[in-house]
Every structure is written in C-alpha cells, then in structure tokens.
Amino acid sequence: MYIYTKYRFMKFLLPIFLLLSFSNIKAQADSTFIRYIYDLALENGEAYENLRSLCKDIGARVTGSAEAEMAVKWGEKLLKSYNFDKVYLQEIQVPHWERGTTEAAWIENEKGDILKLNILALGGSIGTNGLISGEVIEVKNVDALKLLNPNEIKDKIVFLSEAFNQKHINTFSAYGYCYPLRGDGANEASKLGAKAVVIRSLATPTDNHPHTGVTHFDKDVNKIPAAAMSTQNADMVSKWIKQGKVTLKMEMDCKVFPDVTSYNVIAEITGKDKKIITLGGHLDSWDVGEGAHDDGAGIVHSIEALRILKTLNYKPNHTIRCVLFMNEENGNFGGKSYAKLAKEANEEHICAIESDRGGFLPIGFDVVENTNHLELVKQYENLLFDYDLLKFKNGHGGVDIGPLKEYYPEMMQLGMAINSQEYFNYHHSEADVFEVVNKRELELGAAAMSTMVYLMDITLD
Amino acid sequence: MYIYTKYRFMKFLLPIFLLLSFSNIKAQADSTFIRYIYDLALENGEAYENLRSLCKDIGARVTGSAEAEMAVKWGEKLLKSYNFDKVYLQEIQVPHWERGTTEAAWIENEKGDILKLNILALGGSIGTNGLISGEVIEVKNVDALKLLNPNEIKDKIVFLSEAFNQKHINTFSAYGYCYPLRGDGANEASKLGAKAVVIRSLATPTDNHPHTGVTHFDKDVNKIPAAAMSTQNADMVSKWIKQGKVTLKMEMDCKVFPDVTSYNVIAEITGKDKKIITLGGHLDSWDVGEGAHDDGAGIVHSIEALRILKTLNYKPNHTIRCVLFMNEENGNFGGKSYAKLAKEANEEHICAIESDRGGFLPIGFDVVENTNHLELVKQYENLLFDYDLLKFKNGHGGVDIGPLKEYYPEMMQLGMAINSQEYFNYHHSEADVFEVVNKRELELGAAAMSTMVYLMDITLD
Ligand SMILES: [Zn+2]
Ligand SMILES: [Zn+2]
Numbered sequence: 001m002y003i004y005t006k007y008r009f010m011k012f013l014l015p016i017f018l019l020l021s022f023s024n025i026k027a028q029a030d031s032t033f034i035r036y037i038y039d040l041a042l043e044n045g046e047a048y049e050n051l052r053s054l055c056k057d058i059g060a061r062v063t064g065s066a067e068a069e070m071a072v073k074w075g076e077k078l079l080k081s082y083n084f085d086k087v088y089l090q091e092i093q094v095p096h097w098e099r100g101t102t103e104a105a106w107i108e109n110e111k112g113d114i115l116k117l118n119i120l121a122l123g124g125s126i127g128t129n130g131l132i133s134g135e136v137i138e139v140k141n142v143d144a145l146k147l148l149n150p151n152e153i154k155d156k157i158v159f160l161s162e163a164f165n166q167k168h169i170n171t172f173s174a175y176g177y178c179y180p181l182r183g184d185g186a187n188e189a190s191k192l193g194a195k196a197v198v199i200r201s202l203a204t205p206t207d208n209h210p211h212t213g214v215t216h217f218d219k220d221v222n223k224i225p226a227a228a229m230s231t232q233n234a235d236m237v238s239k240w241i242k243q244g245k246v247t248l249k250m251e252m253d254c255k256v257f258p259d260v261t262s263y264n265v266i267a268e269i270t271g272k273d274k275k276i277i278t279l280g281g282h283l284d285s286w287d288v289g290e291g292a293h294d295d296g297a298g299i300v301h302s303i304e305a306l307r308i309l310k311t312l313n314y315k316p317n318h319t320i321r322c323v324l325f326m327n328e329e330n331g332n333f334g335g336k337s338y339a340k341l342a343k344e345a346n347e348e349h350i351c352a353i354e355s356d357r358g359g360f361l362p363i364g365f366d367v368v369e370n371t372n373h374l375e376l377v378k379q380y381e382n383l384l385f386d387y388d389l390l391k392f393k394n395g396h397g398g399v400d401i402g403p404l405k406e407y408y409p410e411m412m413q414l415g416m417a418i419n420s421q422e423y424f425n426y427h428h429s430e431a432d433v434f435e436v437v438n439k440r441e442l443e444l445g446a447a448a449m450s451t452m453v454y455l456m457d458i459t460l461d
Numbered sequence: 462m463y464i465y466t467k468y469r470f471m472k473f474l475l476p477i478f479l480l481l482s483f484s485n486i487k488a489q490a491d492s493t494f495i496r497y498i499y500d501l502a503l504e505n506g507e508a509y510e511n512l513r514s515l516c517k518d519i520g521a522r523v524t525g526s527a528e529a530e531m532a533v534k535w536g537e538k539l540l541k542s543y544n545f546d547k548v549y550l551q552e553i554q555v556p557h558w559e560r561g562t563t564e565a566a567w568i569e570n571e572k573g574d575i576l577k578l579n580i581l582a583l584g585g586s587i588g589t590n591g592l593i594s595g596e597v598i599e600v601k602n603v604d605a606l607k608l609l610n611p612n613e614i615k616d617k618i619v620f621l622s623e624a625f626n627q628k629h630i631n632t633f634s635a636y637g638y639c640y641p642l643r644g645d646g647a648n649e650a651s652k653l654g655a656k657a658v659v660i661r662s663l664a665t666p667t668d669n670h671p672h673t674g675v676t677h678f679d680k681d682v683n684k685i686p687a688a689a690m691s692t693q694n695a696d697m698v699s700k701w702i703k704q705g706k707v708t709l710k711m712e713m714d715c716k717v718f719p720d721v722t723s724y725n726v727i728a729e730i731t732g733k734d735k736k737i738i739t740l741g742g743h744l745d746s747w748d749v750g751e752g753a754h755d756d757g758a759g760i761v762h763s764i765e766a767l768r769i770l771k772t773l774n775y776k777p778n779h780t781i782r783c784v785l786f787m788n789e790e791n792g793n794f795g796g797k798s799y800a801k802l803a804k805e806a807n808e809e810h811i812c813a814i815e816s817d818r819g820g821f822l823p824i825g826f827d828v829v830e831n832t833n834h835l836e837l838v839k840q841y842e843n844l845l846f847d848y849d850l851l852k853f854k855n856g857h858g859g860v861d862i863g864p865l866k867e868y869y870p871e872m873m874q875l876g877m878a879i880n881s882q883e884y885f886n887y888h889h890s891e892a893d894v895f896e897v898v899n900k901r902e903l904e905l906g907a908a909a910m911s912t913m914v915y916l917m918d919i920t921l922d
Contacts, residue, residue: 385852386630
C-alpha cells in the first residue's frame with residue numbers, strides 16, 4: 001500500500017531496471033532541496049545550541065526525576081516556539097529509580113591491601129542496606145555463570161569480567177556481545193544465590209570512569225545489588241584474584257520507587273494524507289553526565305530535522321511526526337506506549353526513523369529487514385554520496401520505534417548509522433557531556449535525518 | 462604495464478563485465494587476509510603507542526629544528542626494530558625557519574581601548590625588528606586585495622578576514638578556498654606596499670587559538686611580517702573596524718636561517734620484482750602542539766601498515782616502501798627530493814599511497830585522476846564495505862607523493878580519505894596533541910593503509 005508502487009511492480013526486474021533507468025528514479029528526488037537542507041543545518045543550524053541548552057540548562061534526566069520533567073517542559077516549549085502544526089504531550093506511566101547518595105566499594109586481599117573501586121549502581125539495582133562484604137568470584141560472562149553450581153556462588157559477590165572484543169569494526173557489535181553482563185548478570189547470579197554482582201563496565205577503552213545502564217530481574221527472582229566498575233578497576237580486580245582470595249565491600253543506597261506519570265513530547269507537520277512518518281530519539285538519559293550523545297543528540301537531530309523541513313516550507317505527503325520518547329533507558333515505556341496508543345487510535349504508520357547512536361559523523365542508515373525496504377533506500381545512494389552518507393544495509397532501527405513494528409509489521413524502520421568508534425567511551429557515564437560533541441558532526445546528523453524523512457515522504461505511497 | 466591486465470583488456474566492456482563476473486574479480490583478493498590485517502591492528506596494534514612516543518617523547522618537530530632531527534633518529538630506530546629488509550636515510554637539503562621567543566599583538570581604537578590578540582607568526586615570515594604599528598585595513602581575501610590600489614595599502618597592516626564556508630561537507634574544501642589568505646596574502650600585500658599582514662586563522666570553528674602554516678614570497682618581493690590570529694579574535698577585529706579606525710601593534714622575532722641537511726627515513730619489504738609501491742606521511746610538523754593529527758597519524762599509519770604486512774609474513778609482488786617524508790610543511794623538499802632521486806636511480810614506481818589528513822575515522826580513498834585507476838580500486842568496494850571503507854572517488858593523493866607523478870605520469874596515486882569534520886579544529890595549532898586522537902580510529906587508519914597496499918600489490922602488474 002505504502003510502498004513505492006513503480007518499484008513493486010518491477011520487483012523481479014530490479015537489477016536491470018536499476019541499471020537502465022537509474023536517472024529516472026533519481027529524478028523524483030530534488031537534489032537542490034537536499035542541498036538546501038544541508039546549507040540550513042550547517043550555516044544556520046540550531047541543533048548545537050539546543051543541545052547545549054538541554055545538557056547545561058537541565059543536564060542528566062533519568063526517568064522519574066525532576067530533571068526528566070524539566071526536559072518534558074523544555075521539549076514542549078522548544079517545539080512550540082517553532083510553530084509546528086501540532087505540539088502535544090502523550091501521557092505515559094514510567095518506572096522511577098534513584099541512585100541515592102552513597103556509592104562506595106573496595107577490594108581487600110588476605111594481606112590486608114585495599115583498592116578503592118570507582119563504581120556506579122546499575123539502574124534497577126536495590127541498595128545494600130549498609131556495608132556488605134563477600135568473597136569475589138570472577139566469571140567471564142553470563143553463559144559461563146549459568147554453568148556453575150549454586151554452591152560455588154552462594155553468598156559470594158560475582159564479578160563478570162568480559163571485555164569488549166576490539167576486533168568488531170562497529171563498537172555496537174562488541175557492546176551487543178557484552179550486553180548480558182549488565183542486562184542479565186544480576187538476575188542469573190541471584191538465581192544461584194549470589195549476594196551481589198559487580199561487572200566490568202560496558203566500554204570500549206580502558207579508562208577510569210564506570211558506565212551504568214539498566215539491569216533486569218525476572219518477576220520471581222530476588223533483587224540483589226548490582227554495580228559497574230571502571231574498566232581499569234576491572235583489570236586490577238582480575239589481577240588481584242589471580243594472586244589469591246579477594247573480598248569486596250560495597251555500600252549503595254539506590255532504590256526503586258513506585259511508577260510515576262511522565263510524557264512523550266510530540267510535534268507534527270500535517271501531511272496531505274493521514275499516514276504517518278515518525279522520527280525521534282529519547283529524551284531521558286542516565287543520571288550521570290549530561291546525556292549528550294545518549295541521546296541528547298538524537299533529540300536535537302529530530303527537532304532540527306523537522307525545523308528544517310518547516311523552514312524550507314516543505315509540504316509533506318504524509319504527516320511528519322517528531323517524537324521525544326521518554327524512558328528508553330529503563331523500560332522503554334515511551335516507545336511501548338506510543339505504539340499501543342497509535343494502534344488504538346487507528347493511525348496508519350508507514351515509516352519510523354530513529355537517531356540513538358550519538359552525535360558523531362553520520363555514515364548512512366540501517367534498514368530493518370524487509371523484502372524491499374533496503375532497495376527503496378539504496379536507490380538514493382548516488383544522491384547521498386556527496387554528503388558522505390555511504391552505508392545502507394539491513395540492521396537495527398531503534399529501541400523507541402521498535403514496538404511500532406509489532407502493530408505495523410509492514411512499515412519501514414530506519415536507524416541512523418553513525419561513526420561508532422567513540423560512543424562507548426562516553427555512554428552512560430559522567431563523560432557524556434556537551435563538550436564531547438562536535439558541532440558540525442551534530443549538524444550533519446540533523447541534515448541526514450531531515451533528508452531521509454524527505455526521501456521517504458516522497459518515496460512511500 | 463603495471464595496470465591490472467585483465468581489466469585493461471576488458472575496458473570498454475566494464476559495466477557488463479563487473480555485473481557478470483564480479484565474484485570472479487573479487488576472488489583474487491583474500492578476504493581472510495584483510496580480516497587478519499584488521500585483527501592485528503585492533504587487538505595488538507602499535508600505532509597508538511608509537512604516536513604517543515612521537516608526540517610526547519619528541520613533540521613538535523618543525524623542519525630544521527633539533528626536534529626534527531630527533532624525529533629522524535626516532536623513525537630510523539623504530540623501523541630498524543621491526544627488522545624490515547632495508548632501513549635507511551635519504552639525505553636532503555631543507556629550509557630552516559624559527560619562531561623566536563617574542564610574539565605579541567594588540568589592537569587600539571581612537572578611544573584608546575585595547576584588545577590583546579592571540580597570534581602565531583606564519584612559517585617563512587620575517588620578524589618585526591621591534592614593535593611595529595599601522596592602521597588596519599580589512600580585506601576579505603587575496604582576490605579582493607589584488608583589486609586595490611597601492612595608495613590604499615601603503616604602510617598599512619592588511620587584515621585578511623575570510624571565514625571558512627561552513628556549507629562545504631568536506632572541510633578540506635573550505636580550507637582550499639581560504640588557503641590563499643595564508644599562502645599568498647603577505648606576498649600580494651607586500652607588492653602593494655603593506656607593512657605587515659595578519660589573517661584570520663584557517664580553522665573550522667570559532668575558537669581562541671591561532672593556526673600557523675606556511676606563507677610564500679616570490680623571489681623579487683620584499684618579505685614582510687605575517688601572522689595568524691584566532692578566529693574569535695578575527696571576529697572582534699572586524700567588529701572594531703566597523704566602529705572606526707583601528708591600529709594594530711605587533712612584535713615578532715621569527716627568522717629565516719640558511720638551509721640545513723635533513724633526511725627522509727625509509728624502510729622496505731623487498732618484492733619479487735623491482736617495481737615500487739610507496740606509502741607514507743610526513744615526519745615534520747609545525748612548531749606548536751605535537752603534530753599529532755598533522756601528520757604524526759600518517760607516520761604511524763604508514764609504519765604500522767608495513768609492520769602488519771611483515772608480521773603476517775606477506776611476500777609482496779613489488780617492493781613495499783614506507784617513507785617518512787621530511788619538510789612537507791614548508792617547502793616539500795622531502796617529497797621533491799624523493800621523486801628526483803627515484804628517477805635518477807631509474808626506479809620503477811607504480812603506486813604511492815599517502816596519509817596526511819589526520820588520525821580520524823578513515824572512510825575511503827581518493828584516487829588521482831587517470832582513465833582507469835578509480836575503477837581498479839572500486840572493484841574492491843564490496844570487500845571493503847564491512848570495514849566502513851565506503852568512499853572511493855577521484856581526488857587528491859598527497860603533497861609528499863605528488864612530485865613522483867611528474868616523473869611517473871602513469872603511476873597510481875591514492876590519498877586516504879578520513880572524516881574531515883574536526884581536522885581544522887587542531888591543524889597547525891597548539892591543540893594538535895596526542896590526547897585528541899582516538900585509539901581505534903587511528904588503528905583503523907593503519908589497517909586501511911595496510912589493506913590498500915596489499916590490494917594494489919596484487920592488482921598492479
Ligand atoms: Zn540511547
Ligand atoms: Zn600535513
């Protein structure tokens with residue numbers, strides 16, 4: 001229905017068709033309009049100043065915090081200032097977890113040597129209720145943990161130590177392999193009777209700040225304290241363990257609170273028909289640093305992409321809807337609620353594009369696998385070459401837009417692909433601040449989002 | 462002679478040939494070997510530690526300085542430690558310019574307000590011989606300057622103020638447009654009787670450190686003092702000039718000394734035939750910062766590329782020669798001498814690959830225009846896609862390898878294309894230090910160089 005009709009008709013003739021009439025297809029897209037998009041983003045862009053404001057005037061904004069609510073107001077006010085056709089809040093229920101004020105840990109060996117560790121409680125962890133102590137058992141990862149007997153683990157503190165595999169070209173791939181350490185380690189260790197879990201931070205480099213992130217417990221599993229230590233600390237703990245018995249002491253007073261009300265923040269340019277193209281990122285962040293790359297960048301990319309289309313007086317075929325999703329980090333209730341409410345309202349969603357991989361150089365788009373969606377994007381390869389948008393492949397769309405796919409299995413989903421090399425230096429840590437974002441790379445991301453929204457608006461029926 | 466024979470034969474059939482037998486062509490390159498190159502660079506790479514050493518154990522190394530000679534020794538020692546088939550120095554004559562110890566400037570208006578400027582003498586500038594003073598005349602660029610009458614310029618200090626055009630996607634393109642401000646501004650202003658020249662730094666962002674670089678004088682033109690101010694200062698000077706008459710005072714004691722002897726540093730893996738593939742970057746830098754991106758990165762890229770091939774026990778068809786060129790920055794006598802000596806020795810050069818665009822993410826290769834060279838590289842596009850090497854186009858090779866082309870017009874020349882967005886934040890300034898280089902991006906650059914040397918070695922006859 002909403003796919004490029006001519007293409008569908010010629011599906012089985014595609015290679016020869018592309019070869020013979022490429023200029024024909026391309027002619028549908030206005031290359032001058034794309035040049036205007038980039039000129040506006042690079043010469044009179046507002047993405048960088050908007051990111052400065054989000055990072056410095058508000059800062060970290062974990063779901064359920066006062067800062068998260070400030071960010072909702074900030075987003076609503078900013079979107080209203082651009083005079084889009086509609087700006088509104090979408091009410092949702094979200095979890096509320098707080099770090100508390102105490103977070104400390106050290107290791108001791110049998111000689112009485114001590115080493116302070118730099119730790120951060122994982123989101124969803126319970127507190128320790130005072131100082132706790134336990135022998136450390138090092139386990140590489142969750143697969144190895146599952147092979148152990150409860151008597152090897154009971155009352156111990158499990159240290160999950162697998163490092164990022166540096167051989168992966170894309171660091172998100174290395175992150176994916178290590179993800180269970182953080183996401184599922186405490187859950188599995190608790191099943192075996194562990195007292196607590198500490199993990200090596202999910203980070204690319206060897207550095208000295210811990211990286212937090214969500215940890216998950218099954219409903220019937222006792223929650224236990226879980227924290228990340230810096231990668232430097234993790235190397236030291238491994239070294240000490242090789243030399244003899246190591247005891248870990250830790251204290252944290254983080255806490256899970258009852259769910260609260262929050263909001264997705266939404267703006268639209270009304271289309272000629274009622275079909276919807278969503279673009280977005282997530283407004284919440286973790287509670288350390290400033291959430292600049294994760295995902296302040298995606299927020300200002302999306303707002304700027306819509307602002308550019310409006311400024312250029314673009315009249316879309318379909319409604320272009322920018323969504324600042326709440327609560328991606330620990331529950332994804334923004335994304336889940338958005339999809340459910342869309343279905344309940346009988347909306348027709350044809351495409352969603354997410355930016356949640358930082359404010360670095362955009363290099364292309366990942367297309368969620370579907371028989372023809374990748375080819376629909378690749379027809380514009382030559383047009384995008386000069387803008388260094390070069391990589392189009394099947395891949396991941398985005399966490400926030402993911403739930404839409406359950407209700408609209410035929411819709412197109414795209415994730416902006418961004419140079420990933422430095423992302424996990426900053427991710428979920430105190431280092432993710434405005435200053436580590438490059439102005440032009442951020443602006444190129446906004447222009448790339450705006451361009452892809454434009455191209456899909458003219459391509460999809 | 463040295464081009465890929467099968468390809469040449471099929472030249473006019475190329476599109477259909479690529480379509481029908483692409484897998485055939487690709488089969489010549491061993492994708493497993495490329496994977497080994499990347500694994501070695503990313504897991505057991507030495508590029509980052511080598512760059513640390515060059516930047517921190519030596520630092521800035523302008524041609525003719527003691528540090529430049531240290532860098533020659535450093536390069537020779539490092540290359541010898543890798544047990545290449547040959548390591549030797551190539552003696553050359555190079556210019557010798559020194560900054561001196563005094564560098565100061567300020568502007569004054571008629572009310573007596575003063576503003577200190579952050580300046581750096583341009584390389585090749587003469588000193589002021591004490592404090593000089595002159596009315597400032599702002600001119601946008603050299604083209605505008607050439608339209609003025611000598612009586613508008615005589616005894617004045619010319620301020621060339623054109624800013625980078627932010628609309629260029631590649632910042633090297635914006636740099637190219639502004640290059641005459643620095644390269645030719647003092648020369649042209651002197652012809653019109655100017656007392657001195659100050660320029661807006663050739664830099665992408667608005668920041669507060671000046672960026673130096675070479676300035677050139679024709680033989681019959683009187684040398685005059687020339688300096689760059691920070692882009693922030695340039696904005697202020699323009700603002701003051703709009704409000705009334707502005708006087709600039711400056712003092713610099715930089716100096717041109719007689720030429721001295723220096724060296725290109727060379728290492729080789731001997732090939733099965735006598736044809737030569739050169740890879741390299743330049744060992745000299747400017748005298749501020751640490752020359753980390755420009756061009757410490759290119760130096761360690763090239764050394765590491767050769768080390769990887771040796772470590773993997775690769776037996777090349779042609780001699781692979783790594784050259785650490787001296788004096789790219791102010792005269793290019795390393796590159797010019799290398800080419801001349803090659804010709805005099807009757808060497809047969811078939812390919813040269815340069816890295817001189819920083820240690821950022823590599824995105825592809827520029828191929829110096831020639832009827833078939835770009836297609837020779839593009840046949841490997843699919844193979845390189847997974848390594849995020851995505852952009853292959855006709856373009857610039859490199860300053861150091863450029864002179865070879867005069868003697869070997871048929872040879873292939875490649876310049877590694879690198880994410881350019883941040884390069885001119887650091888270029889030729891105190892900000893170009895080791896800390897602003899990302900380890901993995903540097904390693905990916907080394908792997909890309911090694912891979913392209915391998916591919917051209919198996920491709921070129
Ligand atoms: Zn995120
Ligand atoms: Zn250079």
